[in-house]
Amino acid sequence: MDRNRSRWPLTLALCGGYFLVLLDVTVVNVALPQVGSDLGTGSSGEAWVVDAYSVPLAALLLASGAIGDRLGHRRVVLLGFAGFGAASVLCALAPAIGVLIAARAVQGVGAALMLPGTLALLVEGAPDESSRARLVGMWAAIGGAALPAGPVIGGVLVHVAGWRAVFWLGVPVIVLALVPVARLPRPHGDVRRDGSVDWAGAGLLVVGLACLVTAIVQGADPVWPTVLLALIAACLAVAFVVVEGRTTHPLVRVPEQARGALVAACLVAGTMNLCVLGGLFLLTQLFQVVHGLDPLTAGLATLPAMLPLPLLGTLSGRLGSRIGVWRTSALGLLVSAAGFAGIAYCVDGAGYVTLLFFLALWGSGLGVLTPAIVSAALAATPDSPGTASGASNTSRQTGGALGVAIFAAVAGSPADSGFIPHSIGLFLGGAVVFVLAGLLCFVSARTPARAGSALVSSR
Structure with a gap:
């Protein structure tokens, strides 16, 4: 019982981090009209406030899991927490739309580093399969609540304190979560170091997805940057398939x-x-x-x-x-x-x-x-x-x-x-x-x- 009680701060910290990752996908939606009015941007700028977070999150999830396996999930989760928290502060203080979009991109990188490791660290200390299943269920349920909670929490914060409060929300959660994760013992012989991370594949995925999203947001006026970006995205997609087929440690290894x-x-x-x-x-x-x-x-x-x-x-x-x-x-x-x-x-x-x-x-x-x-x-x-x-x-x-x-x-x-x-x-x-x-x-x-x-x- 004492051991279970001592794990509760860590459990709450890891589930809280997962909740924040998914919450930030939707919590900003109701803030976008205020962001557009305050920072002087249109619908394309508002779309980038969402996508600057989603693109690195989507593109780095596979690589971050491999990084955690190689370097230790504790270290990677701590880095993700710190990056997410620092970027949240920068988002809240952003004086211009370009700064906000850049900070959201850093938030997305931090989120990608956090997400796979939160589950890995959560189940590492489970004493048996029953406890493991219970922890996974709790983690999934808390994450599942983030999507419906996002628009409501965002609406309350924007209504009471303005759009910047949406980004301040995660800062105290991250600060509190860092403590129990940092207190985890450093891994020694259990960290796998016999593999490598497919950095080339991860880089191609990030840049290709960013080019594709930019081409869509850019639209057809003028048409030549859109066509160029779409062609670059297509070439990078082909390059990604080639690299994944040749590397000994692909981001995704699936039986035929x-x-x-x-x-x-x-x-x-x-x-x-x-x-x-x-x-x-x-x-x-x-x-x-x-x-x-x-x-x-x-x-x-x-x-x-x-x-x-x-x-x-x-x-x-x-x-x-x-x-x-x-x-x-x-x-x-x-x-x-x-x-x-x-x-x-x-x-x-x-x-x-x-x-x-x-x-x-x-x-x-x-x-x-x-x-x-x-x-x-x-x-x-x-x-x-x-x-x-x-x-x-x-x-x-x-x-x-x-x-x-x-x-x-x-x-x-x-x-x-x-x-x-x-x-x-x-x-x-x-x-x-x-x-x-x-x-x-x-x-x-x-x-x-x-x-x-x-x-x-x-x-």
Whole structure:
């Protein structure tokens, strides 16, 4: 009992760090209109406030896990905490949009260093499998609560103290979390030093993704920088595939027979975050700029869409054990597609009660989909759960970064006359994409399942 009690500060610190990593994906959304007004930037600048964080987070997740294995997760998590905290202070004090975007990028690097190590350190000291499962469940539940909490916490902070308070939020959490992590004993012989980190692959992934997002945000005016950046991103993607195929320590090592299932799971996971985070970005603009809601009310207005995510995990697990993870994923996608279509119908003036129903429908589908598609990725490579988890998380964060960029670029400024019709088209497009992803899941369900039901039921 004494030993368990002594681990509680460390457990709270690591779960708190994971919560902050995911919270910062969405907490800034309701602050964006104030940021744009205060720092004099438009929708593209606001999109970069989100994507400057998401791009390095997505691109460095796989490499940071390998770095932790080689150098020790304690050291890497401490570095991530310190970098995230320092960048949060710089974000809060940023005098110009360029400084804020640069600080957000540093935040994203710190977040990528933190995320894999928080789980690794959490389970290292677990005395048995039961304790390990309980700790993993707690870690996942706290992280799952970050997405619905983000718009609400951001709305309260912006309403009470302005947009800079959103970034001050993480500073005391990081300071308190550093203490129990720093008190962990330094590892000696248990740190693996027989491998190497694929720095070339990690660098190509970061630069290529940054070029792709910049090309999307840049738009077609003028057209030549967009084309150049897109060509560079394509070349870097080819180079990444070549480097990964030749290195002895690739960022992702997947058995050939598992590649199809893992690629399908990652494609669906990335598509999910692309449409969800892009949709949240648009909803923030619609609620605050178009309909004139204050930040707190706007944050609360998104709650029906986000609240089902941490609440429907058990239902998703039961469905997965009965009908399989792929069919459960397909069901979630189709329910969310109906929600997307309903939101499109409500954008141009329907009452909030109607919108609330479709937001809840959208979120309920996501609550069923999210655990199922993660379990589908894990089932693809049951002998390498770390690889599957890293690939799935990278796909989701990459999809989120691209989603914000695409939705912001296509919708344009909320002040433009085309914003409403473009938003309707984007939500309808999200519905179509989700239906197509559902069909992909049905096709994948026809291949022999290896461990999907067991994985889902254990979540």
